Every structure is written in structure tokens, then in C-alpha cells.
Amino acid sequence: MKIELYQDGIGYVTDNTAYFKSGLEILSKYANKSELHRIHYVTSLASVSRGKVSSSNPEKRYENLLIEASPKIDSKNKSPSRPLEFLGVKLDEHVHYSLQKTWAEILGVSMSRDDFFNKVLRYSYIENSYLYTNMRTLLNSGIPYQVIPYNAEVDGLISLRVKAPMFVFNHIVTHTRISKEARSERVVDISKIDYWLPEDLLEKSEYSARSELVEYLLELSHIEVQNYLKSLKYPKEIYQRAMLEFRYKEFILSGYIQDMDSFYNLMLEREAYPEIHKSWVQKETRQLATSIRKLIQKD
Secondary structure, eight states: OHHHHEEEESSSEHHHOOOOTTTTTOOOGTSSSSHHHHHHHHHHHHHGGGSSOOOOSHHHHHHHHHHOOOOOOSSSSSBBBBBGGGGGGEESSTTTEEESEEEEEEEEEEEEHIIIIIIIIOEEETTTTTTEEEEEHHTTOOOOOSSSSSOOOOOOOEEEEEEEEEEHHHHHOOOOTSSEEEOTTTSOOTTTOOBOOOOOOHHHHOOOSHHHHHHHHHHSHHHHHHHHHTTOOOOOOHHHHHHHHBBEEEEEEETTTTTTTTHHHHHHHTSSSSTTTTOOOOOOHHHHHHHHHHHHHHH
């Protein structure tokens, strides 16, 4: 399901986030179904950093992602990269721990109780004796890749692909219980990226085409754009951002819906449930939160 944002035909949020080369979509709850699903799902979501929807060589890219991040301070081995957080793993009888004892065991691997709480539970969620976690957490806690089981389905795991203005992205990154990956301006050519504009700006301007208006604004200095928008009576939350934060940003959001500090916290804080909580959230951010609610609840 895909929901358009901001009435410009550019912004969107969708839960159809990962693709095989054949065009087959993989929903997040089926990402851990097989090795093939793992590879194509993770590399498809990781490709957002390069402004793409899939990898040209998913097998090699997946292999690199497993050892791409910096090593831990007490280790020489490199760590799995952030996109491995998007690969959910559900465990039940494989997890043993006790509040009274100093040890824990996951998938036959023993660790101290402190490591279990600090390295595993800190990034996971427990419900009805099931441990809902992710591949990166398990690998970082010392669990070998080859013993991590597949799941026919990991219920509750949500991953969304979003294209929204930079200022909306800046609001969303404050929600730290949600895993994220975004387009990297270090590796992507942004000379032809899309820009968000207030929906009535074109009719207030002297231009007949949106592209001409964007081109004009890009020729102005930051202060000149601010003064122009301010003269048209736009509020401070709009005119102070100008073109830098008007750039569209593509990013991935992922988390467990069972975890009330994840997507539900985002939706409540950003006024997707105005009947429960009202705030001074910016309209464009509220629109994204409301659309996420529609995707999650299918209403």
C-alpha cells in the first residue's frame, strides 16, 4: 500500500519496501523466511542510501553489510551495518535467562546476564515469552550467524519507505526506538533532486510552472528565499527552512508495532491520534504520521 503526501505527486510513504530483481515485493514480516529473502530484503532497504530501490549485486552487498560497520572498542572484528536492524528475528524456546542468576543463553550460546540485558534486551522487545529482536542485535551480542534461525513470519515488524522533506525527516529522527536508513548526500548526485514547496506557493508567485519556480528559488541566496517567503506571509516554521530543508529525503523506518515506544510513540507525538493527544507538531509532519497510522491499521 502506498500513500501520497503533500499533493505534489512526489512525497509518499509505503510498506512495500523491498524488491527482487523480478519485481516481487517482500514485506518485512517475511524477510527472515529464507536466506534468499534475507539477502534481497536487507540489500533492497540498504540501497536507499544510494538513492535506489534494489542492489545490482545483492549477494555481494549483503556479504559486505555483515562486516561493514566499525568494530567494537574491545574487538578487531568489524560489525554488521545498520540495515541488518531491519531484519527481524523472533525467538522463543531458544532464549533462557534468570533475574536471580548471572548467566543467560541464546541459541545455545552462553553470555553473562549483564550482556543479555545490555546487548540484547536493550534493542529488543519481549511479549508473551517471545523475544522480538533483529539480526544486527544478535550478531553484535556474539551469536554466530549460522545458528540464527529463519522464521516463516515475524509478526509485528513494520518497515516503511518514505519520501518527505528534510525538515520532516529531522523531526522523525528524534524517535530513537525506530531504526532508520536514509539517502546519503555523500554518495548520491543531488543536482536533480526534488524539492517540497508550500502547496499554494505557485499560485502566489508569478510563475506558471512549478519547475520554473524551483529554479528561481535555487538561484536566490538563503536569506533572499527567507525574505521572499516571509513577504508572502508564510509562518516562521516554513520561511526559516528555505531550500535546504525543502529538499526531499528518502529514508527507511523500521520497528516492532508491539513496542509502544516505537511507531505508536511517533504517531502519538506527531498527532496521528488527535483524539488522544494534541501538540504543536508541524502540519507536514502530522500528515506523515497520519499516513503511517493508515498503513499500520489499514484504515
